[in-house]
Amino acid sequence: MPTEAPARRKRGPLKTALYWLLIVLLLPWIVLYLTANFVRGLILRLNFRNMAHRDGKFILFVYSDNPRWQSRIEQQLLPLVREHAIVLNWSDRNNWDRSSWAVQAFHHWGDTREFNPLAIVYINLAHVRVFRFFKAFRESRRGRPANLEKLEAEFAQLVNATIRAQSAEHAA
16 A cells, blocks of 8 residues: 655745745845954964065964963973964963954964864964864873874974975075
8 A cells, every 4th residue: 555755834925924034134144244253364364474575474373371281381382382473371460452463363262172282373364273282181191192292293283384384485
C-alpha cells in the first residue's frame, strides 16, 4: 500500500507577511553593520600599515601578568618581537586609551574569546593573522606542550618572514 507524503503545513498569509516584514526591517541593519565592520577593519589595517612603514611595528601583542604564561612570554616571545611590536598588558587595561587604534585593533580582532595572550600580525592591507595562545598554554600546562611549541614556531616564522619582506622593501 503506497504511503502518502505528509502534507506540508502552509503558513498563513499573516505569518508570511510578518516574516517578510522582519527581513525587510533587519536587512538594512545587517548590511550597515557588515559595512561598518569592514570599514573599521580597513581603517585599522591602514593604521597598521602606516605604523609598519614608519616605525617597523607590524605586531600587536597582548598578554597579562598571569603566572601561567608571563615568564615564558617575557623571556621567549617578547624578545623575538619587541622592536616590531606594540605591547599591551591586559592586566593594565584600566589605563589603556580606548580611543587608540591599537586598543581598537585588539577589540576588533581579539574578539571576546581566547584573547589573552594574543598576537595580531599585520601582513598586508588585505591580511592580518591572529595568534591565540590561550588554549595552547592551557594544554601545555596539562602536559601537552606540542601545540604551544607549534604555535610559537608558526608565529616566529611569520614574524621573521615579515621582517625579511620589510627589509627587502626598504632596501628597494
